Amino acid sequence: MRHDSSRPSRGFSNLPLITLLAALMPAVAAQGAPDMVVVGYGGDGQKAQDEAFFKPFVAEDGKPLIQSEYNGEMARIRVMADTGHVDWDLVQIEGPDLVRGCESGMFERLDWQRMGGSERLIEDAAQECGSAALVWGVALAYDADRLKAAPTSWADFWDLEKFPGKRGLRKRAVYNLEFALLADGVPVTDVYKVLASPGGVDRAFAKLDQIKPQIQWWEAGAQPTQWLAAGDVVMTSSYTGRVAAAHQAGRNLDLVLPGSLYGMDYWAIIKGSRHAQQAERLIAFANRKAPQLEYIRRIPYGPTNRDAAAALDAEQARWIPVTPDALAASLPMDVEFWVDHGEELEECFNAWAVR
Known part of the structure; x- marks a missing residue:
């Protein structure tokens, strides 16, 4: 979830791609899972996402999903995108990794029109290849x-x-x-x-x-x-x-x-995902006001939906730098x-x- 220096370092590996392939191929041997796989950072943050986003989305959408967690290993995602052996579909990543991954073709471009538009989101939440999952x-x-x-x-x-x-x-x-x-x-x-x-x-x-x-x-x-x-x-x-x-x-x-x-962590769809449209539907669901307020109730990270940010009560708002008043005086990374x-x-x- 949060952008926390106690988490392991993330970024692209300096190893040659052929070395990465040899080391990681067992993890990507199958061409995709039968159900969409959503990967986050685990812990209390992902537990809150499960209750606020994943379970209610599955109930509404009718298609199951599988959860997993990682420590931000971009090299593993790179192998999936480069080989076409995509075991994961939707991943939570940090802003700089999103930018580099989008530029290098690791992630799908999002169809914001199909996802209901980006106008309801705070500044910088809607990106070409990513949609903000939370604000730290x-x-x-x-x-x-x-x-x-x-x-x-x-x-x-x-x-x-x-x-x-x-x-x-x-x-x-x-x-x-x-x-x-x-x-x-x-x-x-x-x-x-x-x-x-x-x-x-x-x-x-x-x-x-x-x-x-x-x-x-x-x-x-x-x-x-x-x-x-x-x-x-x-x-x-x-x-x-x-x-x-x-x-x-x-x-x-x-x-x-x-x-x-x-700053923000983002949802991104790995290039070649067989469940890209389902992943887009999950992103659109998670961008709604009500699920975001439920998420904040469970863990004090910031919403990305403007209406959710405006609806925070006084106790919630004092900890989160994305209310309308706070945004006017805060600095987006x-x-x-x-x-x-x-x-x-x-x-x-x-x-x-x-x-």
Whole structure:
């Protein structure tokens, strides 16, 4: 489900295709399963999808489906698409993998007209080869019991005089460069324009320099809320779902949603699927308002349907950066930017972090 750094790394393998074929062919020996196979990331997220989407879809559509789970092995999907031995049909993947896979012909192009149109979905949810399955968010989090005054922006996160103490940030360039520019006064709408402009990246790193001695770097998604609970940091970036879960468990943690960064996991149909039209019907079903509200009731990830986002109650809305008000002040991750520049910027970040 969520875009969580505690999950295994995903991406294309560097192994030659013939090596991949030899290693993976036993898994793709049959030409498709008799029923549609839907593959997700497992865990509580997929359990919620089963109850909110899969079971009611099967009851309505009349055709069964088989569920499976994986850790995002794009090499396996590549073998299926390249050989035509397609054992899976519909898979949940991350944004950059969707873009690369679509460009390389691994996924079917979606027929949005047949699926009822894309107008009901939030910005960036409808793609040529994918439809957003859920929205994850990364926001400023803090322990409301430990701070006398609540922070309201990334500028407050950078204010060491007003809010002394350690800050938690993910040990990656992604997220941090965006947050640094927001703290430096760049409007949400201009963040990626500035990052792509001459001097934009240097500006972000210069802003990070201002708080570098006070940064405690997190690598696993569970760490930010643990550090807040222990008092190790006064504020931290964190996945919104983690903070919501900690709050539900009794910790008085809270979020600053204005200036949060949000992204999406997507449904994609593997090229050559024998159940492509059934998969499109499932995507269309999952994009409806009612199933999405049922999903959110079971797990605090964001809806992709505009009407579902508008229908969240106050308690749900405080954790999810896709309500109409939150969307106006939140930053959608520019997947194309990170596909094009991610490797270079992560190398720059690693060099900066050890200086």
